[in-house]
Amino acid sequence: MTIIKVLYVDDEENNLSSFRANFRRLYEIYTANSGAEALDILSQTEVHIVISDQRMPNMTGVELFKKIKKLYPEPIRILLTGYTDIEALADAINTGDIYRYITKPWNEIELNNGIQNAYDVFRTRRELKEKLMELQKTNDELNRFIYSISHELRAPLASALGVINLAKLDNVFAESEKGYEYWNLIEDCCARLDYNITSTLQYYKNSRYSNVKEEVNFEKLVDDLVTMHKLANNVDDKIRFEVSIDQPEKFIGDIFRIEVIIGNLISNAIKYQKPEEEDKLIKIEVKVNRLDAIITITDNGLGILNDHLNKIFNQFFRMHNQKGTGLGLFIVREALAKLDGKISVESVLNSGTKFTIRIPNNVPDI
Amino acid sequence: MPSNTHIPNSLIIVDDSSVDLKINSRIASLTKLFKQILCFNSAEAALDFLVENLNNPEVCPVLILLDIQMPEMDGFEFLKRYERFPRSFKEKSAVIMLSSTDDLGDMTRVESDKNVVRLLKKPLQIGELKELLTRIYDL
Structure with a gap:
């Protein structure tokens, strides 16, 4: 001692x-x-x-x-x-x-007790300070680690996707019937792996970024997200998107988290379509007023079993037979919690799901 | 963004990954828009070359495809040094960043650099590259 x-x-x-x-x-x-x-x-x-x-x-x-x-x-x-x-x-x-x-x-005893107690306080404070510094250091290291792991994992994947791209452009294996199909399968796998890495990192980032307040143009945001997720999931025109944005008011909020939330829900709506459905439809409606942005995302897909409805926001919960990390909705819920937002879900098995989100508008009061 | 319509004499690709150099130079050559394509596997090597050839009409003006994350000198440090090149050179040249990054910090940093035209995501898509070039060079 x-x-x-x-x-x-x-x-x-x-x-x-x-x-x-x-x-x-x-x-x-x-x-x-x-x-x-x-x-x-x-x-x-x-x-x-x-x-x-x-x-x-x-x-x-x-x-x-x-x-x-x-x-x-x-x-x-x-x-x-x-x-x-x-x-x-x-x-x-x-x-x-x-x-x-x-x-x-x-007297000696009283003063000695005083010294002992004071030293306990001193030691506790110092330990706390050391722990705090340790924590800060671990945090910084973790951030650097996440940044570099994100690059280390995703860069080779991007390269692989680049090679596949080239193989298609250069018509490698064009003479073989199976060739094109195989390239597509590899591409699918790479894209899915990239998605999984990205969403895992998204979850981590959500837990640490502080809220940013910037102007959000939902028209553009939803448009970009739809295009991006169509691309990422190779949707082409097999799914009809109906987007209606009603934004008469300025909306101030955290674009990163709003993107994460809407993006994940769009991605789910795409993933959980009924394969045999002729007219696959995803409806996205946004209504902005002074207080909130109310966003609904409706699909006519597989729907969710009633028993499962209260579990879907749990970490690693997945519908059986479905691809995905089981992280998507969990991330949505975590991001919404940071924004003080609300989410509700209605679903009928085999006829579709509707998510309703409410995100507070941080526009200053007049 | 530099206000130039000077069609580049060379495309300079800077990337530490040899695979990406191969992919991206092939994609660039498929656009048939470049007289010559020069690949460098480090920011240092590219800078050394550029400094030697700032006034070389065989090389300039240039378009640079620049990776962000590279060991030793990264894309941002490259840009810091690039900024010190003579204005006459920079006015006719352009830089496109190319990265798989999804880090918001990286993205805002790229956007705020006046020498960078845009950040393109890896893998480089030939359509996207063509479209951007058309826009930059009024093709």
């Missing part, structure tokens, strides 16, 4: 020597006979506890502690005082300049 370092300040030489005599076997002791000398010692030595007499010429104990608190916030401060100084004490205690006061004349 580390030895506890105590600085004792008193203008009376007798008190200093009796303190020394009482405690030198227990602690590493420094003494000073004035505030100025105490500050001098503190500038050179790191002590854990400072004990000071209140009544001293030039600088009182409270005045000294106010200075120490500013310059060296770590050591715990104990004031020694007679009953007559209580008035002056109140303010010092209330502003946190003193951890404890002990009345003079002190």
Whole structure:
């Protein structure tokens, strides 16, 4: 165990020597006979506890502690005082300049308890500070790790997709009937893997980004998202999209999270279509008013079993036989929670699902 | 974005991945828009070459396809040095960033750089590249 370092300040030489005599076997002791000398010692030595007499010429104990608190916030401060100084004490205690006061004349046991308790506080605070720094460091490392892992995982995939692209452009294996099909299958797998990596990272980012407030143009946002997800899922024109945006008001919100939310729901609506449906349809409606943006995404797909409805937002919940990480809706819920938004779902098995989202508009009040 | 309509004499591709260099130079050559395509596997090598050829009419003006994440010097550091090239060179040239990044920080950083025309996502799509070139060079 580390030895506890105590600085004792008193203008009376007798008190200093009796303190020394009482405690030198227990602690590493420094003494000073004035505030100025105490500050001098503190500038050179790191002590854990400072004990000071209140009544001293030039600088009182409270005045000294106010200075120490500013310059060296770590050591715990104990004031020694007679009953007559209580008035002056109140303010010092209330502003946190003193951890404890002990009345003079002190007895050995009481003062020793005071030192022990003060050291506990000192140690706990220091540990907390160290843990905080450790946490900060881990956090920074994690961020850097996520950034580079994102690149390390996705860059080779992008290269693979690039090769597939080229193979098609250059008509490699064009003479073989199966060739084109195989290239497409590899492409599908790569695209899906990329999607899974992206959504895993999205979840992580959502948990740490602070809210950004910027103007959101839903017309453009939904348009971009639809195009992107059509591409990502190779939809072409097999699914009809009906988009209606009613945005007479300015909307201020967090584009990144709104994209994540709508994007995931569109992607689900595409994934959970009925394969045999002739007229696959996804309807996206956005209504913006001063208070909220209300977004509904309706599909005529597979629908969700009633029993499953309350589980769909859980991490890693998946419908059987379906592709996906089971992360999509979980991420949607987490992102919405950060925005103070709401989501509800209605679904009829084999006839479709409707998600309704409400996201608060952060436009300033007039 | 540089206000130029100077059709580039060379396309410079900078990427640490040899696979991506191969893919992207092939895609670029399929557009049939470039007289010559020069590949560099590091930002340093590309800078060294450019510095030597700032006034070489055989090379300039250039269009640069620049990767972001590279070991040693990355795309952003390349841009910092690129900024120090003479204005007469930069006015006629253009930089397109090419990356698989989905990091918002990267994206905003790219957008705010005045020498960068746009960020294209990997894998590079021939249609997208053609469209962008048409826009830049008024083809």
